[in-house]
Amino acid sequence: MKLLQTLSLRQMLTVPYVVLVLLLAAAIGGLSYSAGRVAVDTLSNQLLSEMVHRIAQAVERHVFGAGAVLETAFPGGVPAPADIKDDFDKLRTRFWLATSVHRDPNNYAYYGDRNGQFFGLWRHSDTEAELRLRSSGNGPRTVYRFTGIDGELREPVRETRVFEPRERPWFKSGQSAALHTWTSVYIDFKTEQLVATRARRVNNAQGEFQGVVATDLSLQHVNDFLHSLKLTANGIAYVVETDGNLIGASRGPHLQRAVAGGNVRLNVEASDDPLVVASYREIRKLLRHATEPSQARTAVFETSDRQQVEAAYARIQDAAGLDLDHRRRRPTQRLPARGHGQLQADRGARLVGVFDDHRHRFHGAVGG
Numbered sequence: 233m234k235l236l237q238t239l240s241l242r243q244m245l246t247v248p249y250v251v252l253v254l255l256l257a258a259a260i261g262g263l264s265y266s267a268g269r270v271a272v273d274t275l276s277n278q279l280l281s282e283m284v285h286r287i288a289q290a291v292e293r294h295v296f297g298a299g300a301v302l303e304t305a306f307p308g309g310v311p312a313p314a315d316i317k318d319d320f321d322k323l324r325t326r327f328w329l330a331t332s333v334h335r336d337p338n339n340y341a342y343y344g345d346r347n348g349q350f351f352g353l354w355r356h357s358d359t360e361a362e363l364r365l366r367s368s369g370n371g372p373r374t375v376y377r378f379t380g381i382d383g384e385l386r387e388p389v390r391e392t393r394v395f396e397p398r399e400r401p402w403f404k405s406g407q408s409a410a411l412h413t414w415t416s417v418y419i420d421f422k423t424e425q426l427v428a429t430r431a432r433r434v435n436n437a438q439g440e441f442q443g444v445v446a447t448d449l450s451l452q453h454v455n456d457f458l459h460s461l462k463l464t465a466n467g468i469a470y471v472v473e474t475d476g477n478l479i480g481a482s483r484g485p486h487l488q489r490a491v492a493g494g495n496v497r498l499n500v501e502a503s504d505d506p507l508v509v510a511s512y513r514e515i516r517k518l519l520r521h522a523t524e525p526s527q528a529r530t531a532v533f534e535t536s537d538r539q540q541v542e543a544a545y546a547r548i549q550d551a552a553g554l555d556l557d558h559r560r561r562r563p564t565q566r567l568p569a570r571g572h573g574q575l576q577a578d579r580g581a582r583l584v585g586v587f588d589d590h591r592h593r594f595h596g597a598v599g600g
Contacts, residue, residue: 297334298430304330312442327353344397345443406431406444455480
C-alpha cells in the first residue's frame with residue numbers, strides 16, 4: 233500500500249499497461265517460437281522423407297534392369313540346350329540383345345550349365361563385344377572379339393586360368409533358387425570394385441535343371457551417385473549391408489586396402505565417423521520393429537554423448553531377394569535443420585545413409 237501511495241496517478245495507470253503489454257508480447261513470442269519450431273520440424277521431416285525416396289528411386293532404377301537382361305537372354309519357357317554348340321547362333325543373338333537392354337550397367341550376360349559348359353558375352357561398346365566360350369566342359373575358356381551382332385569371330389585367345397562355372401557362387405545360388413536371386417556382394421577380381429550378380433536357373437526340355445543364366449551389376453554406380461548428392465560440409469550419405477559392410481559413401485572410403493594388396497570390404501563399425509557408426513546401430517533397431525519398413529518414416533534418438541539425432545528410414549525390396557533399408561539422420565539442436573539418410577538391407581540387400589550435421593537427419597536408399 234505504501235508503494236501505491238508513492239506512485240502518481242500516471243504511474244498507477246501506466247505500470248499495469250506496460251506489464252500487460254510485456255506479458256502479451258512474451259506469450260505471442262512463445263507461441264510464434266513454438267509454431268515456428270513445429271513448422272521447421274515438419275518441413276525437415278518432409279525433406280528427409282523426400283531424400284529417402286530419391287535415393288531409393290535411384291537404387292531401384294540401377295537394379296531393375298538386371299531382370300530384363302536375364303529374360304532376354306533366356307526367355308521364360310525357352311529350354312536350355314543339352315549342348316551350347318547346338319544353339320550357338322541363337323544364344324549369341326539373344327545375349328547380344330540382352331546386353332543391349334541396359335548396357336550401362338548390365339553389359340555382361342553369361343550362362344553356365346551342369347556339364348561345365350560356359351557361354352558369356354561382354355559388350356565393350358555399341359558395336360564391339362567379346363565372347364567367352366567353354367564348349368568342352370573342362371579347361372580354360374576361349375575369348376573371341378567381334379564387331380556387330382553377326383560379326384565374324386576374330387582370332388581366339390585362350391585364358392591361362394581355368395574357369396569352372398559350376399563352382400561359382402552365382403551358379404550355386406541360381407541352381408538352388410526357384411526364381412530370380414541375388415548373390416552376396418563381392419569384389420570383382422579384375423576391377424577390384426563391388427559387384428552383385430542376379431541369376432536364374434534354366435531347365436531343359438524335360439523340365440530338369442540344366443544351367444544358370446546370370447548378369448553382373450557393378451555397385452560403383454551407387455557410390456558415384458552418393459558422391460553426386462548436394463550435401464552440406466558436414467553431410468554424409470552411405471550404403472551398407474545388414475552385416476555392416478559398406479557399399480558406398482559420399483565421403484571417405486567404402487573399401488580398404490589389404491596388407492597383402494588388393495581391396496577388402498570395410499565394415500561400418502570400423503568407420504572413422506562416429507555419427508555413421510551410431511546411426512547404423514540405432515536405425516537398425518528401429519527397422520526391427522517397423523510394421524511397414526518399405527514406407528519412409530522419421531524418428532528421433534540420442535547418441536551415446538546425449539546428442540539428439542533425427543532420422544528418416546525405409547527399406548527397398550524386390551522379388552529376387554533384394555531387401556534394403558535407407559535412412560537419414562543428424563544430431564539435433566533446436567534450430568532449423570537439414571539432413572540426409574542411411575539405408576540397410578537383409579540378404580542381398582544394401583543400406584544407404586545420408587547425414588547432415590546441425591541436427592543430423594538421415595535419408596537413404598540402396599541397391600544390390
